[in-house]
Amino acid sequence: MADALTPKVELRGVKKRFGSKIVLDGLDLTIGRGESLVVIGGSGTGKSVMIKCVLGILKPDAGQIFVDGKEVTKLRGGAREDVLRKFGMLFQGAALFDSLPVWENVAFGLIQGHGVPRRKAKDIAVEKLGKVGLGPDVAMLSPAELSGGMQKRVGLARAIAANPEIIFFDEPTTGLDPIMADVINDLIVATVKDVGATALSITHDMVSSRKISDRIAMLYQGKIIWQGPTSEIDHSGNAYVDQFIHGRAEGPIKMEVRR
């Protein structure tokens, strides 16, 4: 059994390539229990690929992934579904099912994954919607009737619906105005604390990173090049991190601009 010192999620030497493009190149990362870790990095550096490898949506070419000390890299079928019951995920575009009303989106994992009766699942969905600041009137709407910010909130309610042990946030504030982005950040902090979950977020939004993280790691060229407490990010002594957090065009990171 996993004890308190066992990391909640651990990646060891994870490699993933698409054709000739190496995306993850021996990535090592550890996420402690109850910790909120943010992985920063530019667009296309493989942050989403990393998360998808942990969830089993993509298969790593090499390396191992552990959840609660148990290797999950090669799990399939029912065993994979059992591990996934520990996870909640907020997708970049919310990824709500547009054929289902809002409440059923939120309750989906409860009904399908945890076998909760529909009526009870609906009550839980309405309660979770309340936690992200949405009233019961929203429950019956279709996702297409919601604004981007509201869709993100519904996505957040869906991610926390089954009280997951681990929550992944994929670019939680991308595409939102600064105020809505801050609202989402506050909700993330509040809900993660509320559920008592371990959180892994990937983003390139530094305001969001600082607000929601205990620790920050930077992914560059398929590896973690720096990691440390959020309070130390401004004194990392790493030229790559400095360039990224200050958003400078000049520095060691060269943008690949193809003609």
Place this chain on the structure above:
Amino acid sequence: MNVFAAIGRVVLNFFSQTGRLTVFTADAVSGVVRPPVYWTLIVQQMIRIGFFSLPVVGLTAFFTGGVLALQIYNGASRYGAETFVPVVVLVGITRELGPVIAGLMVAGRVAAAIAAEIGTMRVTEQIDALTTLSTNPIKYLVVPRIVAAVISMPILVAIADSIGVFGGYVASTEALGFNGAVYLGNTVNGVTYDDVSSGLIKAAVFGFIIALMGCYNGFHSKGGAQGVGSATTNAVVSASILILAANYILTSVIFSHG
């Protein structure tokens, strides 16, 4: 060198596509017998695939039956064999035209819709979301559509057969001067079990092809709107070609005993 590279790419692509389709088909078929079974989704899909295809399939079958009667009369009258019109219309509709026309119409309507819907779900990460919610996307999205299509198509074709024969009856009695009672009598006396059952077996196979091609192309679409567009086109084209090829094979297998 570039020519060899291009040939190699085409060959490798062919084998990887074939392999991927085989694995996908095996997953989908094994999903039919493994729980959970989503009954509500199966019924929903039967309504979408079968019931809503009824107008277009019915109209096509009606006009096809009519045209068949006119042309058969044209040929048969050269040999004074006009009395064979009802039974040849019947055989033509039930064995070939009913299932094939219904198959092609449903391929255009349903395979496209399935590929567009699942393709959009793929590019908007909804399929990944299903996985993270401990739901197998093959069982949730693909299996209900395949089961619904395999059940709906024979029902649809049985109805199309009746409407097609009725189309032949209307053309024969209204345009060719046949006696209605005699026409119906010849049709009823001429119908055999094999005529109808062979068409229904074909319909079930075509249903499988339509749903499989729609799901497979949607599932593997990438990019954005353009990717979904080409998935939709590929679904319709591949389903139509496979229906015609399968029709030839099924006809030669079912009627090989003469």
